Amino acid sequence: MTATRRLTDTFVLVLITLAVWQVLHRIAGSTALPAPLPTMSYLMRNVTTARFASNAATTALSFFFALLLAYGIGLGFGIWMGAHRLSGAVGEPILVAFYSLPKIVLYPVVLLIFGLGISGKVAFGALHGFLPVALLTMGAIRAIPPVYLRSARTLRLTPWQTITTVLLPAALPEVFTGLRIGFSVTLLGVLLGEMFASKAGLGAMIMTDMSLAQSEDMVTVAILLFVFAALANAVLLWIEHRLHRRV
Amino acid sequence: MTRVGWLRVAVIVALIGALELACRSGLINHQTVIPPSEMAGALWALLASGSLNADIERTLGMIALVIALSILLGFIAGIALHALPRVRQALEPFFATYYAVPIFIFYPVLIAIFGLSVMPIVLIGVATAVVAMIIATLNGLDRVPGVLGKVARVHRLGPIRTAVTLQLPAAAPYLFTGVKLSVSYGFIAVIAAEFILSPAGLGRDIADAYADFNNRRMYALILFLLIVATVVNAALHALDMSFAERRRGGRP
Amino acid sequence: MEREVHARLAAVTRVYRAAANHPPVHALGPVDLDLRKGEFFAVVGPSGCGKSTFLEVLAGLQPPTAGTVTFEGKAVNGEVADGIGVVFQEDASFPWLTVWDNAAFGLRRNGVAAAEIRRRVDDALAFMGLKDFARAYPSQLSGGMRQRVCIARTLVLQPRLILLDEPFGALDAQTRLLMGDEVLRLWRRTGATILLITHALDEAAMLADRVGAMSARPGRFIDIIDTGWPRERDSTIVAEAAFGEITGRLWERLRGESLKALGHSGVNAAAAE
Numbered sequence: 001m002t003a004t005r006r007l008t009d010t011f012v013l014v015l016i017t018l019a020v021w022q023v024l025h026r027i028a029g030s031t032a033l034p035a036p037l038p039t040m041s042y043l044m045r046n047v048t049t050a051r052f053a054s055n056a057a058t059t060a061l062s063f064f065f066a067l068l069l070a071y072g073i074g075l076g077f078g079i080w081m082g083a084h085r086l087s088g089a090v091g092e093p094i095l096v097a098f099y100s101l102p103k104i105v106l107y108p109v110v111l112l113i114f115g116l117g118i119s120g121k122v123a124f125g126a127l128h129g130f131l132p133v134a135l136l137t138m139g140a141i142r143a144i145p146p147v148y149l150r151s152a153r154t155l156r157l158t159p160w161q162t163i164t165t166v167l168l169p170a171a172l173p174e175v176f177t178g179l180r181i182g183f184s185v186t187l188l189g190v191l192l193g194e195m196f197a198s199k200a201g202l203g204a205m206i207m208t209d210m211s212l213a214q215s216e217d218m219v220t221v222a223i224l225l226f227v228f229a230a231l232a233n234a235v236l237l238w239i240e241h242r243l244h245r246r247v
Numbered sequence: 248m249t250r251v252g253w254l255r256v257a258v259i260v261a262l263i264g265a266l267e268l269a270c271r272s273g274l275i276n277h278q279t280v281i282p283p284s285e286m287a288g289a290l291w292a293l294l295a296s297g298s299l300n301a302d303i304e305r306t307l308g309m310i311a312l313v314i315a316l317s318i319l320l321g322f323i324a325g326i327a328l329h330a331l332p333r334v335r336q337a338l339e340p341f342f343a344t345y346y347a348v349p350i351f352i353f354y355p356v357l358i359a360i361f362g363l364s365v366m367p368i369v370l371i372g373v374a375t376a377v378v379a380m381i382i383a384t385l386n387g388l389d390r391v392p393g394v395l396g397k398v399a400r401v402h403r404l405g406p407i408r409t410a411v412t413l414q415l416p417a418a419a420p421y422l423f424t425g426v427k428l429s430v431s432y433g434f435i436a437v438i439a440a441e442f443i444l445s446p447a448g449l450g451r452d453i454a455d456a457y458a459d460f461n462n463r464r465m466y467a468l469i470l471f472l473l474i475v476a477t478v479v480n481a482a483l484h485a486l487d488m489s490f491a492e493r494r495r496g497g498r499p
Numbered sequence: 500m501e502r503e504v505h506a507r508l509a510a511v512t513r514v515y516r517a518a519a520n521h522p523p524v525h526a527l528g529p530v531d532l533d534l535r536k537g538e539f540f541a542v543v544g545p546s547g548c549g550k551s552t553f554l555e556v557l558a559g560l561q562p563p564t565a566g567t568v569t570f571e572g573k574a575v576n577g578e579v580a581d582g583i584g585v586v587f588q589e590d591a592s593f594p595w596l597t598v599w600d601n602a603a604f605g606l607r608r609n610g611v612a613a614a615e616i617r618r619r620v621d622d623a624l625a626f627m628g629l630k631d632f633a634r635a636y637p638s639q640l641s642g643g644m645r646q647r648v649c650i651a652r653t654l655v656l657q658p659r660l661i662l663l664d665e666p667f668g669a670l671d672a673q674t675r676l677l678m679g680d681e682v683l684r685l686w687r688r689t690g691a692t693i694l695l696i697t698h699a700l701d702e703a704a705m706l707a708d709r710v711g712a713m714s715a716r717p718g719r720f721i722d723i724i725d726t727g728w729p730r731e732r733d734s735t736i737v738a739e740a741a742f743g744e745i746t747g748r749l750w751e752r753l754r755g756e757s758l759k760a761l762g763h764s765g766v767n768a769a770a771a772e
Binding site: 145147148150155156165169170172245246 | 555560578583584585595596604652653656
Binding site: 006009010012013024028031032033086089090091093094096097100101102103104105106107108109111112113180181183184187188191192195196197203206207209210213215218219221222225226229230232233234237 | 255258259279280333334340341344346347351352354355356359434439443444453454457465476481
């Protein structure tokens with residue numbers, strides 16, 4: 001009974017959202033905010049256009065490399081600061097402070113250093129993404145119960161065995177949370193980068209649409225990005241729950 | 248300050264010092280990054296001249312407005328949702344996914360609707376910050392111990408007195424976390440919006456300075472925003488930590 | 500009957516070095532003890548007296564600051580020797596492995612043949628009463644059962660010296676008595692030397708061949724009592740008169756130490772009230 005109730009509730013919510021959208025469309029006008037139904041049909045057509053495909057590919061490429069960097073740097077920092085007490089104690093507040101800053105103000109610096117091409121977006125995305133990965137990895141390692149390490153020693157494991165068979169599995173759930181959050185944050189960083197002084201990528205495409213008053217295109221691209229991010233997050237969350245269930 | 252605190256100061260000073268040296272020695276191109284001392288000097292000159300005051304007022308004013316609105320609306324919405332568990336449950340997946348999605352990408356759509364004015368900036372700012380406050384409010388209200396309600400009935404307190412004297416203080420530490428997050432999201436969203444596209448404001452100034460190759464002005468402005476944001480966030484964080492004791496119930 | 504010495508501590512002390520927020524801590528010693536092969540030795544003392552430190556130094560988890568530790572004739576210093584098994588106070592079961600995999604964990608790393616692993620693990624789980632839970636995860640089990648998983652993990656390695664650090668601390672009194680019977684079964688079956696750390700006088704008095712009463716910090720043995728129990732014993736010996744005498748003697752020795760651990764200045768303060 002609760003399952004069907006939940007479903008109907010969600011359905012009602014979706015209907016309400018669409019109704020509000022329709023009302024806003026009436027108020028704002030077609031050029032500003034297209035109506036829901038035309039937008040849906042446009043969405044189907046848009047996805048197959050060459051313009052969309054090439055911009056999506058650009059964003060995907062930047063995102064992929066930014067994510068690799070963010071994960072690599074984040075894990076590196078996280079493991080070091082988690083294992084080395086003093087570095088962790090000194091560095092954590094610095095990272096936390098950096099996390100809450102409006103990093104957009106550093107984008108011009110990133111552009112000056114890395115140039116206007118793909119490297120700028122990759123660097124900016126990684127700048128956003130490495131922080132949650134580092135902070136959560138550090139937390140995960142610190143949270144490993146000391147008795148695990150003592151057990152590893154009484155079982156006479158080699159350092160390598162201790163790391164791979166005890167420390168890694170013990171830290172994995174929380175590290176994965178960092179990777180999941182890093183995923184969304186890196187995507188945001190890349191898109192932000194594309195919205196400023198860029199000619200390629202979905203972020204740039206939205207800005208162009210805005211200046212050309214192509215609101216249908218704008219809204220559909222935004223929706224597609226939302227759906228992508230939401231789905232990816234759902235998948236990662238599912239994996240995360242499987243990892244956490246055994247802890 | 249503790250030993251770790253001094254070490255941290257030393258690390259930060261060392262990093263800034265290294266940057267200074269690298270810039271002055273020519274290791275870093277003057278076209279790319281200017282020495283921190285020059286940044287500070289340029290900022291001082293700008294502030295002293297008063298030419299920045301209008302933009303400072305505008306940007307900080309908008310941030311303050313966004314924060315105030317987010318906290319107020321978020322708090323009220325949180326209370327309302329807490330009283331309507333079925334609606335809350337239906338919205339749960341929405342809240343869970345909200346910050347995984349690049350909400351900011353909607354900013355250009357808002358500009359298309361409202362034109363290039365303060366409205367889109369305020370709206371995107373509130374949209375970004377309000378959900379954090381809603382979640383924190385729900386969290387805080389969840390964690391009000393059930394026994395407090397019974398205590399209130401034993402003392403025959405009315406609903407308003409119960410809310411104000413018992414539930415609010417019990418939920419306060421969690422509410423404060425929401426405030427802290429709203430502030431930091433408010434800064435991030437408003438400045439990003441000004442930077443990407445805005446008629447005026449410090450974010451717009453930085454974008455203009457970048458386009459004009461005016462590094463001194465650009466770095467001075469960047470420094471200013473970084474300092475303001477860091478100081479405000481740090482102060483709130485310190486306050487939040489003092490609440491953390493209460494959140495854990497005094498347990499270490 | 501003089502049995503051979505299995506492990507020996509000679510003039511062992513352990514001092515924790517000073518750190519940023521505390522001066523050096525003289526936690527243990529000097530301690531002298533000869534553990535006889537196959538005996539059941541219990542160490543009992545007030546909280547914080549250094550019992551756990553004693554166990555860890557003996558196991559090789561911590562190096563002694565002074566003195567020597569030998570196990571089967573070889574020196575022990577900062578590294579855990581082959582043949583020693585330890586069951587800790589905290590839950591050391593790995594939540595990401597099933598009960599079966601937890602038990603098999605130590606064996607897998609040691610290059611033991613798969614068939615032998617299966618035999619030993621099935622055997623140990625059956626002995627500990629966990630056969631029906633082999634496929635379960637520790638998070639699905641109670642605290643007591645998780646401790647049994649840890650004991651099984653130690654058992655499969657067939658240790659000759661088993662160290663137990665307050666393994667039943669978190670359990671209620673009746674369960675503790677039953678677990679005590681389990682440990683005695685374990686002892687008789689493996690023939691290993693057992694060292695049990697506990698703060699419970701009755702537990703020590705009931706289980707051990709010899710009981711070492713440890714003073715408040717820095718921990719030293721103020722008495723070692725021979726219980727004289729027969730090997731085939733169980734928790735029903737709590738009814739014997741000798742049990743009351745042994746427990747009484749232990750408390751006589753330890754009452755003052757416990758008060759010291761609580762912060763009072765010795766027996767006189769208590770006598771005055």
